[in-house]
Amino acid sequence: MKQEANNMPAQIERIARDLEQISKFSEPGQDAGRRGIYRLSFTSEHMAAVKHVQAELAGVGYRMRITPHGNFRFRRAHDNWSRPAVMAGSHLDAVPGGGRFDGVAGVVAAVEVARLLAREGLPAPGGTPYEVVIFSEEEGSRFGGVLTGSRAATGGLSRSEAAGLRDAQGMSYLEAAESIGAPIDQWEREALRPGDVRAYFEMHIEQAAVLEQAGATVGVVTGITGIMQYSVRLSGTANHAGATPMTLRRDTLAAAAECILAIEDISKKSQGGTARGTVGHVVNRPNVTNVIPGETLFSIDLRDLDPVLLESLGAAVVERIRETAARRGVAADIRLTGKTAPVLLSGPARRAILEAAVSACVPFIEMPSGAGHDANMMALVADVGMLFVPSKGGRSHCPEEETALEDIARGTEVLHRAVRSMLAK
DSSP, X not given: OHHHHHTOSSOHHHHHHHHHHHHTOOOSOOOTTOOSBOOOTTSHHHHHHHHHHXXXXXXXXXXXXXXXXXXXXXXXXXXXXXXXXXXXXXXXXXXXXBOSSTTHHHHHHHHHHHHHHHHTTOSOTTSOOEEEEEESOSSOTXXXXXXXXXXXXXXXXXXXXXXXXXXXXXXXXXXXXHHTTOOGGGTTTXXXXXXXXXXXXXXXEOSSSHHHHHTOSEEEEEEEOEEEEEEEEEEOOOEETTTSOGGGOOOHHHHHHHHHHHHHHHHHHOTTSOOEEEOOOEEEESOOTTEEOOEEEEEEEEXXXXXXXXXXXXXXXXXXXXHHHHHHTOEEEEEEEEEEOOEEOOSHHHHHHHHHHHHXXXXXXXXXXXXXXXXXXXXXXXXXXXXXEOOGGGOOSSTTOOOOHHHHHHHHHHHHHHHHHHHHO
C-alpha cells in the first residue's frame, strides 16, 4: 500500500498544507472548554478559507466568480464560461464545533485535481473546461436551510425565499450573499439548468464507519438519501409546578418527550431499513425548575433512500405528533422547513469513478450515502458521481473527526482519474 501511495500523482504534502491552513480559519473567542471548527457561511472565517482556495487556484491560472447565489466557481482565465464544464467541489462552511474534514476534504481534493490537470496540460484549449466549485451554507448552521447554496444554484430556492432565511441577528441569506459581492439581481437568470453542467463530482469523508470496517479506501456512492426536515412548536400553559395537579396540566415538554420517542420508534419500524429519524434541537420555555413548560420547540430530521418510504415516514410522524398534542391538550404547529429527494447515481460519472478506482488499484466498495450533500441538488441538472474516503471511528460533525491523509490522497487520485476521463469524452 505504501508503494501504491508513493506512485500516485496526488501530493500528500500539498493536501496536508491546504487542510491545515483552512482549519486555522475558525471563529475565535469560543468558550475555553469548547473545541472544533466554527466557520459559518459568509463570515470573515469562511471568506478567508475561500480566499485561500482562490490563491491556490490562481497559481495554476484559475480565476474566481462569485455567483448570484453566494457560491464560488473557478475556471481557467481563458475558459469560456458558457461551455458546460466537468465540475468538482463541496463546501467550506462547518457546523459549530465541527471537524476539519467535512466538506473541506472535497474542496481540497478538487483543488489538487486542478494542479494535476495543469501539470498534464489539461483541459485542452477549446475543450471541456474543468471547474472547481464551493457551495455556501451546505450545513444550514447560520441561516437554517441545509444545501442552501446548491439548492439556489439549481433553481430550487427563489430570491424571495432566500430573503426569508435569516440568522440569529436577523440578517438574511440574500443580504449576506450581497455583502460579499454576489450579484443578487441575476438570481433567477443564472440558475443552472439541465445541460449547463456536463458532470459534477464530489469527494467527501464518509461520516460513518462502513469503509473502515470493510477495509476499503474508497466508497463509490450508489445513491444519496432524501431528507425531510420540520420545525415543531407545541403551545400549552406555563403554570406553577407545585400548585397545578397532574391532571390539569398542559405540559409541552412532556408532550415533546412523547413525540421524540415516537419519532425514534416510527423510524426504527419503517420498511426498507434505511430510514433515519432525529430530533437534534430543542428549546423549552420558560425553562425554569419550578414552572410547567408552556412552550417547547424542536426540530425533526427524517431520511430515507426510498422516496415513497420517506413520504410515508413524514406522514406518520406528523400524524403521531398531532394525535399526541390533541390527547395532551396542547397546540401543535408543524412546518416543513426543508426537503430533498433521494438520488440514485448510475450514470457515466459514477462509472468513471469505478473505473478510476480499478485503474488506480484502490480498494473500494459500492455503498449508499445516509447523509445529504450538495450532490443531491446537482443531480437535478447534471450527471453526478460521488466518492467517500474513510472516517476514523465513523466520527463526524465533532472535533474528533479524522481521516488519514493517505486515504484523502488516494481518493483524490481516483477523483483525478475520473475527472480526466470525463474531460476526454
